[in-house]
Amino acid sequence: MQEKVKKHSTNGSSGFVPLSSKLTERSQSREVSFFSIELFPPKTWKALDNLVPLLNNFRQLGSLFSTVTWHSTMNQLDNMDDILSMQVAEIALNYCWLDTMIHLTCVDMTTDKMLAILERLKQIGITNILALRGDLNENTVGDFHYASDLVGFIRHHYGDYFTIAVAGYPIEHPESMNKQQDRENLKKKVDAGADFIITQLFFEADVYIDFVDECRAIGIEVPILPGIMPIQSYDSLTKITRLSQLDIPNRIIQDLEPIRNNDEAVRNYGIEWTIHLCRQLMQSGRTPGLHFFTLNRQHATATIVKALEIGYSFCHKPLPWKQPVNHRRCSENVRPIFWSGRPESYVQRTNTWDEFPNGRWGRVHSPSFGSLNDYHLFAALDSITPKNRKRYAAMWGKQLLDEQDVWHIFEAYVAGTNNRFGHKVESLPWNDEGLAPETNVIRHRLSHLNRHGILTINSQPNVNGISSSDSIHGWGSPNGYVYQKAYVEFFISQHKIDCLLKILPHYPLVNYQITNSKGDPFYTNCDEDEPIAVTWGVFPGKEIIQPTIVDVVSFKVWKDEAFSLWMNKWARVYPDEDVESHSVLGSICNTYYLVNLVDNDYPNETCLWSMLEQVIVSNHCTSSSHEV
Ligand code: FAD
Secondary structure (H helix, E strand, O other), X not given: OOOOOOOOOOOOOOOOOOHHHHHHHHHOOOOOOEEEEEXXXXXXXXXXXXXHHHHHHHHHHOEEEEEEOOOXXXXXXXXXXXXXXXXXXXXXXXXXXXXXXXXXXXXXXXXXXXXXXXXHHHXXXXXXXXXXXXXXXXXXXXXXXXXXXXXXXXXXXXXXXXXXXXXXXXOOOOOOOOHHHHHHHHHHHHHOOOOEEEEEEOOOHHHHHHHHHHHHHOOOOOOEEEEEOOOOOHXXXXXXXXXXXXXXXXXXXXXXXXXXXXXXXXXXXXXXXXXXXXXXXXXXXXXXXXXXXXXXXXXXXXXXXXXXXXXXXXXXXOOOOOOOOOHHHOOOOOEEHHHHHOHHHHHHHXXXXXXXXXXXXXXXXXXXXXXXXXXXXXXXXXXXXXXXXXXXXXXXXXXXXXXXXXXXHHHHHHHOOEOOOOOXXXXXXOEOOOOOHHHHHHHHHHHHHHHOOOEEEEEEOOEEEEEOOOOOOOOOOXXXXXXXXXXXXXXXXXXXXXXXXXXXXXXXXXXXXXXXXXXXXXXXXXXOOOXXXXXXXXXXXXXXXXXXXXXXXXHHHHHHHXXXXXXXXXXXHOOOOOHHHHHHHHHHHHHOEEEEEEEOOOXXXXXXXXXXXXXXXXXXXXXXXXXX
């Protein structure tokens, strides 16, 4: 059963690097170059709404990885799908693009159950485990006695497939006979195969420095990450230290006493104290990084890592789209352009693929995409809930009276202006986030189109040999050149389709695909077996990389998702009694067409804008009065 995670080179555009190697590499320098975060699974699905933006923000701040705690009472082991810690770890890894470590306790666990959990972790792509014993209870039974048993068990069954961390206690573990014994027990975990250690929280740098020196003296050589808990409130501080059986230094108690009822003052004190502590740790030359127990709150940790300037830099994009961190997808470097506004949906629909396209989008086989929303985690993240409904209604209109109301929301989104209710439209059902920086170049064109009912959901300007280091269009390794064809995708009315179909034959260098929600009729001049590269890059010493394509097979899958979002997402913002809003959206969904256009003449100014202007003008001349 032993197998290894494929270890790819670190400098390729798609190499998977195990967390253990990332840490070893960083440990070679005396500089602190990263931070990581600990989260706990929220008790309700609703609370996940807050955890996802928190994870995204920490990724953007440059967290190297996240860890998710394990709660034996919360995790229902009878059904692997119900194990909350695994669900959160999966979200962090697959939908927030953050390398993720799961905590796993072995107390009360049988070897069979443990194997089932480890198999499930493999399935979802988790390759990092913090192997723990967990706290004993009165009736503790099970096949494991110590965390070292769990480490040995994982190594025995899975070789070095998993990166394994273990817990270390700068002030000895409360159950241990003495410090020396506790250090020896820690060494047993490392000797059993642990790759690194994360420490229990502590408040003073000397405690950590002495601990590391004691560990080194008995031959523990793996990296030892200090676990740091910014003090966030007086109550949480006393509760956590009581549970961990730790003493709070007198100085902190004295400082906090006068402000203990003022949460903001306590938090600010905690931030200052932690920044000072971290600076001392950084200067000690004993750690490559800092691990923060965030308590699922962002402000304190974010403020501290910004002050310390230790975010792991993600500035350079290896590919034009967000690259997954799941090792199973490490070779993936080609995707259809259609999902660029909904990358989570693409990841979910392709979860079951055994292989991901690398270099070329397979021409011969039709990849089978999973169906949308058949997966409860993704469905939960993507849905309109009573809690977020208000926010969506503010963005997408409290009530829609006619199609122009919808056009206006689209226009406000691309223009970055407020809608007529005075709210910013930060996302649309087809675009989870704001516009990409490169869209700024064509923003005024898109605003104009949307104002006239050409409802754009995806686009890119043409680019002809710009440096791969360009801050807006660049991606891939340095000293390369990147290219792309102008692309635009939009919904339009039947009337405008008639105009467009008349104009298209005059533009032989434009590829198009046009269809309605039923997929009939389907107009195209594309070859079903021939994907069109719309983004590619030329790099020294490498084959041409073409990470984004347009093809007929995936467009046919995408169009179902694209049309479904009118009613399955946007319309859900409105109560059933709001007949007008439902009818406006239903009418667009049932009568509009989805169009994509690729201008293959990428070195020259694109013809797409003048072509669509012709559609607007000819529609003006021939349309019925309501279509302007
Ligand atoms: P062990 O390493 O097995 O140590 C337990 C005790 O046994 C120690 O006193 C040790 O000295 C002794 N010992 C160890 N090996 C031997 C041996 N071979 N022979 C004799 N004695 C031995 N708990 C959770 O329930 N969920 C979590 O998500 C969680 N996350 C944590 C994260 C961190 C960073 C830390 C520091 C702790 C975490 N804990 C968590 C708490 C942890 O489960 C408890 O501290 C638990 O009591 C000990 O776990 P351990 O893995 O350190 O155990």
